[in-house]
Amino acid sequence: MDFGDDLVPGSDAHRRKKRYHRHTPRQIQQLEAMFKECPHPDENQRLHLSRELGLEPRQIKFWFQNRRTQMKAQHERADNCFLRAENDKIRCENIAMREALKNVICPTCGGPHSGADDYFDEHKLRMENAHLKEELDRVSSLTSKYLGRPITQLPSMQPLSMSSLELSVGGLGSPVALGPVLDLDPLGGSSPFQLPAPVSEMERPMMAEMATRAMDEFIRLAQAGEHLWVKAAGGREVLNVDTYDSIFAKPGSSSFRGPDVHVEGSRDSCLVLTSAIALVDTFMDSSKWTEFFPTIVTRARTIDVLVNGMAGRSESLVLMYEELHVMSPVVPTREFCFLRYCRQIEQGLWAIADVSVDLQRDARYGTPPARSRRLPSGCLIADMSNGYSKVTWVEHMETEDKTAINQLYRDLVLSGAAFGAHRWLAALQRACERHACLVTPPHRDIAGVTLEGKRSMMRLSQRMVGSFCASLSASQQHRWTTLSGPGAGVDDAAGVRVMVHRSTDPGQPSGVVLSAATSIWLPVSCDRVFAFVRDENTRSQWDVLSHGNPVQEVSRIPNGSHPGNSISLLRGLNASQNSMLILQESCADASGSLVVYAPIDLPAANVVMSGEDPSAIPLLPSGFTILPDGRASSSTGSVVTVAFQILVSSLPSSRLNAESVATVNSLIGTTVEQIKAALNCGSSH
Incomplete structure (x- = not known):
């Protein structure tokens, strides 16, 4: 390997390298002591120091120049902090005075105060504002000089209060009737997500x-x-x-x-x-x-x-x-x-x-x-x-x-x-x-599957669950539309909500995706609903797409202390379903439970089982969320959300028609009715 002339004695690079010198602690100590006595030493003093410390006079000169610059910056920083504190104090006094003026009561009549004093109060406020502006300009000048760049002025401070919060919280669109064509254009989209600007230099002490x-x-x-x-x-x-x-x-x-x-x-x-x-x-x-x-x-x-x-x-x-x-x-x-x-x-x-x-x-x-x-x-x-x-x-x-x-x-x-x-x-x-x-998957379970294969399966399932949870958000970025139909407006049913978006993210099918969800109240416990929807033996009772055919669990990975927390691969037993598998994760805790599933093809399943990176496998998850109803009068009720995601078209420019919406509306309605029938809830619930 050619290192150039860096190691050649006498070369320019070698000379430049030798010029670098780090002062010893003893040299720094004596230089600091001299600086306290005389920050501007003359030529004789620099020569005396150079002989005593073994440094060149040029080095002594540069050290004192740098030390004076550093001291000046420290003083400016201290002045800046002091002026900022004074600025904040004046501003707070100004705000307090304004608030006091709003509540002044005349001692004679008990009514709002008015009179000649108003002029003097206003005049005093104007003087305070002028003084405040002068102080702020001075702080800004010092700060910009210290930072080496201009700064924007600090916006007016406001006390923490609910009225000054502007934190957007999602809402639902108003119900619309199902017409010939729905205005669910994925290309229209929602407003882009925007973060607030970073904190300015002058706001940091206040936030600290x-x-x-x-x-x-x-x-x-x-x-x-x-x-x-x-x-x-x-x-x-x-x-x-x-x-x-x-x-x-x-x-x-x-x-x-x-x-x-x-x-x-x-x-x-x-x-x-x-x-x-x-x-x-x-x-x-x-x-x-x-x-x-x-x-x-x-x-x-x-x-x-x-x-x-x-x-x-x-x-x-x-x-x-x-x-x-x-x-x-x-x-x-x-x-x-x-x-x-x-x-x-x-x-x-x-x-x-x-x-x-x-x-x-x-x-x-x-x-x-x-x-x-x-x-x-x-x-x-x-x-x-x-x-x-x-x-x-x-x-x-x-x-x-x-x-x-x-x-x-x-x-x-x-x-x-x-x-x-x-x-x-x-x-x-x-x-x-x-x-x-995930760090140490259990060794028991699937014969012939390596630990890397189990980790790959768990990572794929983790992405599936995260995608499903995010798809159910009522954020302002999600344009949910309420469909009129059975259950809409009833106390124990929320009606069907639909949303369409264009999927372009890696790990999701590319095209137009329709999401549909509904929430219902069931007079049964969360544990019973969870056990029913996660069990492969009862899946045919609610899964409309299985057409009543049974499924078989071909693999299972325990995923926590709860016996229902697991990741499974399911396979349909009829001939038409042999090319597809179902990845399913079920999990429960003291606050509720979740069952999420997504179809994957055999080549994708082989990629996962071999331990390869599963990030490119497309997933379109559906599933259930099961939460306690929170009612003090009943400890056995549960609120269940049923959600489906369907790829309507692989063309991102496609538009959704009423027929696709009607299909998914029927699909989710049938699923709900079959769950109610299987749990003996009856059509009235």
């Missing part, structure tokens, strides 16, 4: 302070006793809002909330089969966060990394966006822009705190969205030194739902169970068990 306060409040909530938390139905711990307001009195408490604001606070704890470090890494990564909680998190993004702590963990602060859902098109999603702050409290004990921030979202949807705000929440993670961690989860939020919640899910949502700590921890336990199985 907000995150620190949120961390302190969260730790107090996580460790508080019975005075703050009360037992609710099912043994769940629910926040005593009145007590909370009396302890944490501040804007946002009961005296400041609007009449339509609903408060949800819950706490739960459990052991999970994962180390504390692995959980911290998962929670601080938005991609892993979405992958870990597909049944709750529709999507998540990291908007900005404000502080990158040690190894991305302790003292890390990030600004994130997330959208939460209940896996049904009839329940509005909840969106949050929030700060996530991670801190290692002591060896083996971590705290992660979340708190919403007010970031204006564009009003591209035409109507004001429903509002959601996360108050200080998070989790304490204690490493148990045996592969397990103890997690204490606190979920605390305020919502202002302008969109009516469907009757089927009203009790579940308003009780706080739909987005509460109990559901998060149940999903976390299941995800940790699944991850453990």
Whole structure:
């Protein structure tokens, strides 16, 4: 190998390399001492230092120049912080004065104050504003000089309040009748998803302070006793809002909330089969966060990394966006822009705190969205030194739902169970068990299939479940349309919702895809419904596409401690189905259950079983979500969502007609009726 002339003595490259010199600690110490006495040494002083330290006078000269530049930058930075604090103080005083003027009462008549003093109050405000602008211009000038680039001015600060939140929450379209041609154009699409802009340099200290306060409040909530938390139905711990307001009195408490604001606070704890470090890494990564909680998190993004702590963990602060859902098109999603702050409290004990921030979202949807705000929440993670961690989860939020919640899910949502700590921890336990199985799949089960083949099958199934959960979101990006027909508008049925989109993502069939879903209430327990729809022996009783033919389970991979948590390959027993298999995953936890399936052909199955990368295998998943109804008067009811996805055309430019919609409407209606008949629910349910 030719290294050029770098190693040739006397060459230019060699001379340039020799010119580099790192000062010793002793040299730096003496230079610093001299700098404190005389920052501008003359030529004689530099010569004396060069002889004493063994450096060239040129090196001494450059060191002092660099040190003076560094000191100047430090002073400018300190001035910048001081002026920013003064600027914030003046702005807050200005806002307080404006609010006080609105509420001034005349001492004589008790009415609104008016008179000559108004002129002086207004004049004082104008003087304050002028002074404020001068200070802001000075801070901007210093900051731009320090950063070496111009900066935009800081937008006016507003206190955290529900009225300033612009977090878009999904809603449902109004019902339409099934006509000759439906306006379901996948090319029209929905508004593109847009993240807020990264945080400006001047906003970072304010957000850091907000995150620190949120961390302190969260730790107090996580460790508080019975005075703050009360037992609710099912043994769940629910926040005593009145007590909370009396302890944490501040804007946002009961005296400041609007009449339509609903408060949800819950706490739960459990052991999970994962180390504390692995959980911290998962929670601080938005991609892993979405992958870990597909049944709750529709999507998540990291908007900005404000502080990158040690190894991305302790003292890390990030600004994130997330959208939460209940896996049904009839329940509005909840969106949050929030700060996530991670801190290692002591060896083996971590705290992660979340708190919403007010970031204006564009009003591209035409109507004001429903509002959601996360108050200080998070989790304490204690490493148990045996592969397990103890997690204490606190979920605390305020919502202002302008969109009516469907009757089927009203009790579940308003009780706080739909987005509460109990559901998060149940999903976390299941995800940790699944991850453990993915790392070390069980050796029992399929003869002749390698561990790599089982991992490949589990990765393919994980993608299938994630795609299915995302397809059920009631996000503003999804244009669900309600079809009129049997069950629409009835208390125990939500009617059929349809949505069409153009599929171009890798791992999905290319073309126009029609999604259809409906939610129904059944007077049977979640466990009974789950056991029925996941069992291959009863599949022919509800699967319309099997035409009553039985199926056989050809392989099965256990996927958790629950006996129903597994991944299976199913094969139809009639001759026409020999070329296709069905990949199915079933999973259940304390908050509900899920059965998802998708057809795959034999070549794709062989790719999976051989342990190859399954990311290119196209999947179009369908399935069921089964949730408790949340009714206090009944513990045996369940809310079941049935969802199908069908490739209408492989041509992306195709348009959907009423015939395709009518077909899928009939398909989903027949499936629902067969499930009711098999579970002895009767047509009235």
